[in-house]
Amino acid sequence: MFDLRYHVASLTAVFVALVIGILVGVGLSGKGFVNDAERDNLTNQISSLQQQVDSAQGSLDSASRVEEALRRFADETYPSVVSRRLDGKRVAVLFVGPVDAGTAFSVRKAVVDAGGTIVRTRSIRVPLDTKRVQEILKRQASFRQLQGVAQLGDLGGALGAELVGGEATPLWDALDETMVLERKGLSAPPVDAVVVVRTAEPQRGPTKAFLAGVYSGLARAGGAAVGVDSSGTGASAIPAFALSGLSTVDSVDTSAGRLALVLVLGGAAPGSYGVKEPAADGILPPVTPSPTQG
Secondary structure, X not given: OOOHHHHHHHHHHHHHHHHHHHHHHHHHHOOOOOOHHHHHHHHHHHHHHXXXXXXXXXXXXXXXXXXXXXXHHHHHHHHHHHOOOOOOOEEEEEEEOOOOHHHHXXXXXXXXXXXXXXXXXXXXXXXXXXXXXXXXXXXXXHHHHHOOHHHHHHHHHHHHHHHHHOOOOHHHHHHXXXXXXXXXXXOOOOOOEEEEEEOOOOOOHHHHHHHHHHHHHHHHOOOEEEEEOOOOOOOOOHHHHHHOOOEEEOOOOOHHHHHHHHHHHOOOOOOEEOOOOOOOOOOOOOOOOOOOOO
8 A cells, every 4th residue: 555654754855865965065066076067957856856745745635634534434424334233243352462452442342333242252372382282282182183283283273163163162171271361251152253363473483383273263163253453553463364364454443444343244255454555455345234224
């Protein structure tokens, strides 16, 4: 996505550099190092670049006004557009890393505003203590096929399936003390959709393979599975989510982001939505009439 602010900053930096150049040139001209033709050429370059800076700044001001108008429109229409889109749907939320209160609030607001219910939230610790995990898996014969570092992707996939399917969750129960940072809600009810948030830094090695398995397991478990991000400037997890087959929504802390999340959780076309560059499918999926409008 083209960033007009970055373009203005770049032009300004070049403009300042040329101004310094012309000033140095003028100083040197007194000693005979710069002739009149070269000085006129530098002056013309500065004049041309100044016009570009002024034009880009005008476009930026106009874009900022449009952006503000769209933000206000999204804020004002959001309640009526999301109404009842998730009626009766149960949602699980998985945090990779500690629970972030702001993002948790945004996700909960989106689900509740649309008539849905968050039935459970889990937060897992990373990097994974692979040695301890392997010790636990070896205690039960039923986990034999998941033993070994090479099987961490399969282990993650099985945990993802349990999180969505509910009912019996032997892996989550066995790994609770080692892996789970925070647990809210019962494990039993199956869910219709799941939201994933990564608050931890990007992982490497065995933990990276494990998380890829978790994301893929959620994507394959049935129902909507969406990885979300806020509008902050930290390392984005969106590319990792998308690579594993999750739909993605960035800027979930805004009305537009929450609306996109509700639409995907409610059955809109899977994809990558938002205002940041990885959002290849636009800001929102197609908005169909809600049950109240229907």
